[in-house]
Amino acid sequence: LPAENYAIQKGIHPRTSTLANIAAMKEQFRAWGVLYDWTKEVTTCEPAYYHWNQWFFLKLLEKGLAVRRKSAVNWCPSCETVLANEQAEGGVCERCKTPVVQRELEQWFLKITDYAESLLAGLDSLGKWPDKVVTMQRNWIGKSTGADLDFAIPALGESVRVFTTRPDTVFGATALILAPEHALVPRLIANHPKKDEIAAWVTSVRNQERLEREAENAEKDGRDTGVKAVNPFTGREIPVWIANFVIADYGTGALMAVPAHDTRDFEFAKKYSIPIVRVIEERSKNTEHLLRKEDGEDLAPRTGGASGSGEAEERDHSKKSSSGGTDAPAAAYTGEGFLVASGPFSEKSSSSARELISAEAASRGIGGPRIRYRLRDWLISRQRYWGTPIPMIRCEKDGWVPVPEKDLPVVLPPDAPFTGKGGNPLEKVASFVNTTCPECGGPARRETDTMDTFMDSSWYYLRYLDPANDRAPFDVSRAAEWAPVDQYIGGIEHAILHLLYARFFARVMKDLGLVTFEEPFSALFNQGMITRQSPTGRVEKMSKSRGNAVSLDPLIAEKGADAVRAFVLFLGPPEKDAEWSDEGISGPERFLGRVRTAVERFVASGADPRREPAAADTPAARVRHMAVKKVTQDFDAFSFHTAVAHLMEFGTHAAGLVGDPKAEPGETAATLRSLVALLHPIAPHLSEELNEKLGGTKSLLVSGWPAFDPKLAVEEIASVAVQVSGKVRGEIKVRRGSTEKEAVAAAAAESVVARWLEGKQIVKTIWVQDRLLNLVVK
RNA sequence: GCGAAAGUGGCGGAAUUGGUAGACGCGCAAGGCUCAGGACCUUGUAGCCCUUACCGGCUGUGGGGGUUCGAGUCCCCCCUUUCGCACCA
Numbered sequence: 001l002p003a004e005n006y007a008i009q010k011g012i013h014p015r016t017s018t019l020a021n022i023a024a025m026k027e028q029f030r031a032w033g034v035l036y037d038w039t040k041e042v043t044t045c046e047p048a049y050y051h052w053n054q055w056f057f058l059k060l061l062e063k064g065l066a067v068r069r070k071s072a073v074n075w076c077p078s079c080e081t082v083l084a085n086e087q088a089e090g091g092v093c094e095r096c097k098t099p100v101v102q103r104e105l106e107q108w109f110l111k112i113t114d115y116a117e118s119l120l121a122g123l124d125s126l127g128k129w130p131d132k133v134v135t136m137q138r139n140w141i142g143k144s145t146g147a148d149l150d151f152a153i154p155a156l157g158e159s160v161r162v163f164t165t166r167p168d169t170v171f172g173a174t175a176l177i178l179a180p181e182h183a184l185v186p187r188l189i190a191n192h193p194k195k196d197e198i199a200a201w202v203t204s205v206r207n208q209e210r211l212e213r214e215a216e217n218a219e220k221d222g223r224d225t226g227v228k229a230v231n232p233f234t235g236r237e238i239p240v241w242i243a244n245f246v247i248a249d250y251g252t253g254a255l256m257a258v259p260a261h262d263t264r265d266f267e268f269a270k271k272y273s274i275p276i277v278r279v280i281e282e283r284s285k286n287t288e289h290l291l292r293k294e295d296g297e298d299l300a301p302r303t304g305g306a307s308g309s310g311e312a313e314e315r316d317h318s319k320k321s322s323s324g325g326t327d328a329p330a331a332a333y334t335g336e337g338f339l340v341a342s343g344p345f346s347e348k349s350s351s352s353a354r355e356l357i358s359a360e361a362a363s364r365g366i367g368g369p370r371i372r373y374r375l376r377d378w379l380i381s382r383q384r385y386w387g388t389p390i391p392m393i394r395c396e397k398d399g400w401v402p403v404p405e406k407d408l409p410v411v412l413p414p415d416a417p418f419t420g421k422g423g424n425p426l427e428k429v430a431s432f433v434n435t436t437c438p439e440c441g442g443p444a445r446r447e448t449d450t451m452d453t454f455m456d457s458s459w460y461y462l463r464y465l466d467p468a469n470d471r472a473p474f475d476v477s478r479a480a481e482w483a484p485v486d487q488y489i490g491g492i493e494h495a496i497l498h499l500l501y502a503r504f505f506a507r508v509m510k511d512l513g514l515v516t517f518e519e520p521f522s523a524l525f526n527q528g529m530i531t532r533q534s535p536t537g538r539v540e541k542m543s544k545s546r547g548n549a550v551s552l553d554p555l556i557a558e559k560g561a562d563a564v565r566a567f568v569l570f571l572g573p574p575e576k577d578a579e580w581s582d583e584g585i586s587g588p589e590r591f592l593g594r595v596r597t598a599v600e601r602f603v604a605s606g607a608d609p610r611r612e613p614a615a616a617d618t619p620a621a622r623v624r625h626m627a628v629k630k631v632t633q634d635f636d637a638f639s640f641h642t643a644v645a646h647l648m649e650f651g652t653h654a655a656g657l658v659g660d661p662k663a664e665p666g667e668t669a670a671t672l673r674s675l676v677a678l679l680h681p682i683a684p685h686l687s688e689e690l691n692e693k694l695g696g697t698k699s700l701l702v703s704g705w706p707a708f709d710p711k712l713a714v715e716e717i718a719s720v721a722v723q724v725s726g727k728v729r730g731e732i733k734v735r736r737g738s739t740e741k742e743a744v745a746a747a748a749a750e751s752v753v754a755r756w757l758e759g760k761q762i763v764k765t766i767w768v769q770d771r772l773l774n775l776v777v778k
Numbered sequence: 779g780c781g782a783a784a785g786u787g788g789c790g791g792a793a794u795u796g797g798u799a800g801a802c803g804c805g806c807a808a809g810g811c812u813c814a815g816g817a818c819c820u821u822g823u824a825g826c827c828c829u830u831a832c833c834g835g836c837u838g839u840g841g842g843g844g845u846u847c848g849a850g851u852c853c854c855c856c857c858u859u860u861c862g863c864a865c866c867a
Contacts, residue, residue: 090863132782132862139781139863146867164867177867214865250866257867264865374866492861570803572791576784577860584790587803590818633794642792645802721798726848728798752834766847772797776847 001079001095001453003045004386008419014386015414018045031553033561033684035701042463044456049463050388051409052473053455056505057391058402059512060110068400070106072181072248073379074210080421081383082107084452085376086140086497091211094497099209102181102248108390108449109377112504116141116373118518119503128523136495142374147358148367149256151176151229153240156187160229160240163251163372166261167361168353171342172279173256174269176229177222177241180205181248188225188240198223198242205244213244220245220268231256232366233343233357243268251372259332266332276329280337280350378501380452385418385425387450395437395444404438410446424448457498458505461485461520479515488521491529499524525638528577542580550580562683563589569640569682591648592686595679598655599672599690605658609694613667620667621712623653624674628708631678644682650675669694674706718770722747724756725776732773740767747773 003021007014022043029036042049060066074088075081078098082105087094112119120141123134146165153160153176160176178185180202189198201223205213212218222243229240245264246255259269260278269276336350345353355369362368381390389410391403403410413432416425426432426448437444459473465482466474484506490498499521506520529541532548542549556564566588571578603609613621627650634643654671657663673694680687680700691700714736720743722730730753732746744765747753753775760777767773 135782136862142866144866162867166867218865220865245865245867247866255867262867264867267865372866495862570790578790581790584804586816591803593818641790642802645792648802719798723798723848726846731798755834764847766797768797771794772848774797774847 001081001382001384001386004384004418005079005095007386013414014418015045028553031556031561032565035684040464040467042460042467044453044460045386047409047411048468048470049460050412050456051470052459052463053388053451054391054403054408054410055405055473056455056459056508057451058405058408060508061402063508063511065111065114065508066108067111067377068106068108069377070104072102073105073107074100075103075105076100079384080423082379082381084379084454086378086500087452088210089496091209091214099211101207101209104181107379107381108392108447109379110504112378112501113373113375115504115507116143116375118507119375119500122503122519125519126524129521130524130526133492133495133499133524133526137500140375140496140500144372144374146370146372147354147361148252148370149232149361150366151232151238151256153184153188153227153229155227156184158184158187159366160184160254161252161367162254162256163370164256164258166258166350166354167357168339168342168345168348168350169258169261169279170231170233170256170357171339171345172258172260172277173231173234173238174259174275174277175239175241175257175265177243177246177255177257177265177268179246179248179253180242180244182242182246182253185242188227188242189223192226198225202242208244218244220264220271222268222272224272232361232364239274241268241272241274249376250374260329261332261334263332263334277341278329278333279340279342280333280335281340282333282335282337378452378504380455381449382452383424383448384450385412385416387453388412388455389426390447390449390451392447393435393437393444394447395439395442397442398437398439401437401439401444407438412450426450454498454501458501459509461502462509462515473514476514483515484517484519485521487523487525489525489527492526525575527574530580531577532580541577555582555585559585559589560685562686563592566592566644566682570644572641574638574640588644591644591651592683594655595651595675596686596690598651598658599676599693602658602668602672603693607665607669609669609672611666611669613670614664615667616709617712618664618667619716620653620657620663620671622715623650624667624671625708625713626715627653628674628678628706629710629713632705632708635681640682647675647679647682650678676700677703677706720770721772722750722753723772723774724753726774729753729756734770736770738770740765740773743767743773744775747775 003014003018007017010017026038044050057066074083074085076083076088076093076096076098077100078096079093082103083093083100088100092099120138120143123138126134144163144165146163147167148161148163149167149170150159150161152158160178160182162176164170178188185202186199189195189202192198205221220243222241225240225242227240228237230236231238241257245268246253255265257265257268257274258279259265259274259276261280266276268274339345339348339350339353342348342353345356348356358367358369389412391408391410393401393403395401413426413429416429416432418425433445433448435444435446436442462474462479462483465478466472469475502520503518506515507518509515510518530550531540532542532550540548552564559567563585567582567585570584570588615621627646630646631643631650634640634646650671654668654675657668657671673691673696676687676690676694677700684700687700691703696703716736717733718736718738720732720734721728722732730747730750732743732750734743734746738746744767748757757775757777762775763778764776765774766776
């Protein structure tokens with residue numbers, strides 16, 4: 001989709017622009033010194049790749065995981081296509097930020113919801129993922145435990161099923177509210193005197209932008225159908241309403257309104273004078289009410305009982321309370337508590353009542369316990385040209401027929417008259433559309449919708465293992481050997497798009513016997529964004545779509561790839577956003593220059609660069625081991641900016657050795673060799689060159705990472721802070737491993753410390769080995 | 779509103795997870811080298827105070843309390859910023 005939009009904007013065929021972008025990107029990779037095995041290159045827009053998208057689609061179809069279904073879907077008016085729920089987050093199109101509207105359309109869905117529980121449970125195993133992403137996925141899947149309950153509508157001879165997480169509040173359900181999209185709406189309003197007005201309102205709500213309809217401050221708006229439903233537990237009639245805040249595709253698109261115990265229902269009930277019946281009490285705060293109840297004054301309506309028995313309990317709080325002195329509550333009580341006015345369930349706790357009421361609903365055949373998820377099925381149809389054709393054929397006689405596997409790939413015609421406006425260009429390509437039915441051989445039409453691009457990225461990581469395979473998406477044994485991915489890196493924007501789809505796909509592939517894992521990415525790292533101050537002073541993310549990206553090409557041309565790499569790594573922690581400015585580049589640039597100078601001076605002096613240190617345990621050797629240790633640990637921890645800092649320190653030390661006539665040449669040589677090797681990931685070009693100058697015969701890529709001896713990677717002399725009553729008063733140098741006694745003696749010999757100890761008595765001594773001595777005095 | 783993360787010099791950022799706050803770099807200042815320098819090298823650089831100088835002292839990690847011999851780090855309250863979620867019944 002982005003490729004197509006770009007192509008439309010520039011009037012270039014997406015294939016041309018995509019291939020040009022790939023070429024440009026490859027050139028940038030080369031200029032940066034990025035290492036990549038180009039024999040493993042994958043191009044998802046080529047038939048050789050999307051063939052297998054189509055193959056996966058057919059497999060999903062066989063398993064009943066790909067279905068064509070009519071439902072309310074998100075439509076982006078600007079991109080002129082439907083979008084998956086994940087791509088319309090917050091009510092706007094993920095690509096162009098245009099507010100989306102709901103449309104009732106028949107589309108292809110992948111049943112990701114079948115794996116909702118597995119996707120949720122699997123999150124617990126993702127210890128090496130950022131908590132944030134795990135939480136976002138958990139919230140997106142949105143598991144809710146509750147019950148389904150059926151509310152009869154005698155006038156229609158129908159019943160409406162609702163889902164609730166609070167079946168314990170059912171006795172307080174004083175209205176049934178349906179989404180405007182609910183299937184029963186037309187019949188409910190058919191006999192209403194203002195039928196046309198209501199129908200027009202329903203239509204207007206349905207056509208409203210999601211952003212507007214779901215806005216935080218959007219007013220609740222509804223219409224009374226005039227039809228009555230029956231609360232299955234109180235047996236009382238309750239009104240049936242239609243309201244804008246009821247979401248069509250969550251639960252059943254209908255809910256029981258319990259105004260006393262739900263803030264949204266409360267707000268709605270207040271506005272439309274719907275009765276508010278309190279059925280949950282926090283016992284500790286309202287014992288009086290309970291006592292009245294316990295006196296035997298059973299005010300609760302009986303289950304399935306005749307009308308009238310609950311009259312006294314019902315209070316219409318929209319009017320001034322006339323008797324009993326009970327004022328209208330100011331807000332809903334949404335907490336847990338104990339049931340009141342709930343027939344046989346009165347006195348029960350919320351939690352036990354939930355189970356009992358759910359169980360009774362099940363036994364009466366009107367619902368029962370139910371778990372629901374916020375997650376919706378993945379809508380993959382796109383009314384766009386530049387994508388993988390969905391391999392389906394529509395036959396008048398046989399309906400939807402899959403393209404036989406042997407006929408794959410269904411190739412996207414190169415010559416569609418795409419404009420981005422006025423429908424899918426594929427519909428205009430007769431040679432593509434017109435085909436024959438694989439079942440009956442009669443004339444038929446191809447599906448012209450293409451697949452969501454996230455289909456490509458759901459399994460691409462496995463294609464890298466076997467990019468040329470023309471018999472299968474990838475070789476199963478190679479996948480078994482190499483996958484899952486050890487370390488995945490990507491931006492947070494993928495948290496609930498790509499990463500959720502890929503997790504779903506891994507489960508599908510496991511069920512297909514292609515892989516043995518369920519979680520495709522063992523560890524995940526979210527890098528921060530590079531931001532930039534816009535001319536208006538706002539800090540915004542640098543991106544292609546904003547057109548505010550800074551090209552590093554000129555900087556690389558001027559300073560060299562190594563300096564730019566070192567500088568970018570030195571900007572700060574990689575998981576954090578960083579504001580772009582090329583001001584600080586001189587630091588890393590100078591550093592690399594100093595390393596070069598040090599090596600060149602050493603070689604020019606005629607010293608043997610391959611020489612080994614004369615002694616293993618010297619102060620200089622310890623510095624070297626410490627540097628190797630620190631830099632190695634920094635890399636392991638993705639702390640590249642401190643790796644650069646530690647290399648700078650080590651570089652200064654190395655330059656000092658080169659300039660020091662008393663330095664031992666073997667140690668100096670070893671120091672330079674270590675420095676150059678450690679520098680390789682940051683400055684590969686320079687370090688390879690200096691490695692050669694230092695007599696290296698193999699690339700640093702194959703000659704191995706420097707090792708350190710943990711015993712030598714510590715200073716021999718420890719500087720110990722000396723505190724007197726918790727305040728630092730001096731520092732002593734002691735041999736590593738010194739005893740407390742030795743340290744106290746050394747500290748007392750320090751004049752400043754001695755002054756603070758004068759006339760005092762040491763009441764307590766705290767000794768942290770090799771680090772700190774605290775003398776508490778009185 | 780709910781949830782999460784963060785707040786450290788002029789700036790980017792360190793701090794072995796309770797143990798010398800400010801590593802490393804930018805910037806700035808002084809000096810050296812130089813015909814010159816936006817090149818390079820050296821030194822200094824949290825604030826305040828005492829001192830000719832040295833030695834030193836006090837304060838300091840968003841604000842306020844607390845725990846501790848000791849707090850940037852742990853606990854409680856508050857403020858600010860950023861990011862998620864936000865009618866999901």
